[in-house]
Amino acid sequence: MPLGNERRLGDQSESIAEAIFLIIIIIMVGGPAAGFLLTAATTVSGMITKGAYQVESTKNLANEVLVSSQRIRELERKLASAELELTTLRRQSRDSNSLRALLGLKEKLPRKTIAAEVIARNPDNWFEQVVLDKGTADGVTLGSAVITRDGIVGQIVKVDKDASVVRLITDPEQKLGVLIKRIGLPGIISGNGQQLAVMNYIPVGTNVDLNDKIVCFGKGGVFPENHPVGTVAAIRRDSDGASMAIDVKLSENCYDLNQVLVLPPTAQK
Numbered sequence: 001m002p003l004g005n006e007r008r009l010g011d012q013s014e015s016i017a018e019a020i021f022l023i024i025i026i027i028m029v030g031g032p033a034a035g036f037l038l039t040a041a042t043t044v045s046g047m048i049t050k051g052a053y054q055v056e057s058t059k060n061l062a063n064e065v066l067v068s069s070q071r072i073r074e075l076e077r078k079l080a081s082a083e084l085e086l087t088t089l090r091r092q093s094r095d096s097n098s099l100r101a102l103l104g105l106k107e108k109l110p111r112k113t114i115a116a117e118v119i120a121r122n123p124d125n126w127f128e129q130v131v132l133d134k135g136t137a138d139g140v141t142l143g144s145a146v147i148t149r150d151g152i153v154g155q156i157v158k159v160d161k162d163a164s165v166v167r168l169i170t171d172p173e174q175k176l177g178v179l180i181k182r183i184g185l186p187g188i189i190s191g192n193g194q195q196l197a198v199m200n201y202i203p204v205g206t207n208v209d210l211n212d213k214i215v216c217f218g219k220g221g222v223f224p225e226n227h228p229v230g231t232v233a234a235i236r237r238d239s240d241g242a243s244m245a246i247d248v249k250l251s252e253n254c255y256d257l258n259q260v261l262v263l264p265p266t267a268q269k
Contacts, residue, residue: 102115102148102149102259102260102261104149105147105148105149105261109224109261109263111224111263111264111266112139112263112264113261113262113263114134114138114139114140114144114261114262114263114264115134115259115260115261115262116132116133116134116138116140116146116164116259116260116261116262117132117133117258117259117260118130118131118132118133118257118258118259118260119131119132119133119163128167128168128170128171128173128193129157129165129166129167129168129171130154130165130166130168130257131163131164131165131166132146132163132164132165132166132260132262133162133163134162134163134164134262135159135160135161135162135163135164136159136160136161137161137162139264140156140159140164140262140264141156141159141264141265142156142157142158142159143155143156143222143265144156144164144222144262144263144264144265145222145223145224145262145263145265146166146260146261146262146263147223147224147227147252147260147261147263148252148257148259148260148261150228150251150252150253151227151228151229151230151250151251151252152169152176152216152223152227152228152229152250152251152252153166153168153169153252153254153257153260154166154167154168154169154170154171154174154254155167155174155222156262164262166260168191168254169189169191169197169229169250169252169254170191170192170193170194170195170197170250170254171191171193172190172191172192172193173190173191174190174191175188175189175190176188176189176190176197176216176223176229177216177217177218177219177220177223178199178214178215178216178217178229178248179214179215179216179217179226180208180212180213180214180232181212181213181214181215181226182209182212182213183206183207183208183212185202185206185208186217187199187200187201187202187246188200189214189229189230189248195249195250195253195254195255196233196247196248196249196250197229197230197247197248197250198245198246198247198248199214199245199246199248200238200243200245201238201243201245202235202243202244202245202246203243203244204237204241204242204243204244206244208232208235208244208246209232210232210233210234210235211231211232212231212232213228213231214229214230214231214232214248215227215228215229216229221265221266222263222265222266223263224263228251228252229248229250229251230248230249230250230251231248231249231251232246232247232248232249233246233247233248233249234246234247235247
């Protein structure tokens with residue numbers, strides 16, 4: 001073989017070897033890089049997918065919270081409505097029982113009685129007066145006693161054709177002759193603007209006990225004799241020390257009145 005041909009063949013072999021070596025280097029270098037790029041792409045894709053899932057999950061959770069909130073509000077509304085209905089039914093039941101009791105009392109009393117209903121009370125004198133739905137057209141007169149089965153309510157101080165005003169026993173201006181039933185001791189009580197009335201000028205040493213019953217004296221023809229007034233709640237010395245005072249827990253709750261009986265004075269029969 002000529003020398004020139006041998007030299008060209010050697011040069012070609014070297015070129016092929018260099019090319020093969022370069023390819024090997026590229027593969028060695030490019031392989032890890034390609035793997036890194038693939039890993040990075042996979043990570044980014046996973047993060048995007050996870051983010052999209054979280055967004056969708058949050059959206060679904062928000063919808064569930066909204067639906068639950070609406071459901072809770074609806075249940076609260078129904079509960080409030082049921083409670084109002086229950087309160088109304090209880091009130092109606094109590095009013096029915098009160099009315100039956102008043103009718104029974106009406107039959108027992110030997111005097112003229114007029115059933116009436118409390119229709120108003122003035123916020124400025126809540127502890128002093130109430131307004132009834134009966135007036136002169138129904139036989140109500142000034143000075144008439146007002147009672148319930150449980151106790152004394154007060155006395156009529158103003159009346160017109162269709163309504164009348166009651167001064168409650170809780171009013172300090174309202175006086176009432178009473179009797180401590182167990183010992184037969186008479187006295188006078190007056191209101192003090194709350195559910196306790198006061199009985200003054202009891203002789204020191206009087207044998208009064210807590211929970212002794214106090215009833216109407218009833219000799220003036222206005223309030224019914226022996227009708228309940230209250231019980232002894234406390235016994236104390238007056239400020240001068242010469243007599244005792246008694247706090248009387250009233251039998252009737254004058255702050256929650258509905259139906260009452262009006263008794264015109266016997267002189268008006």
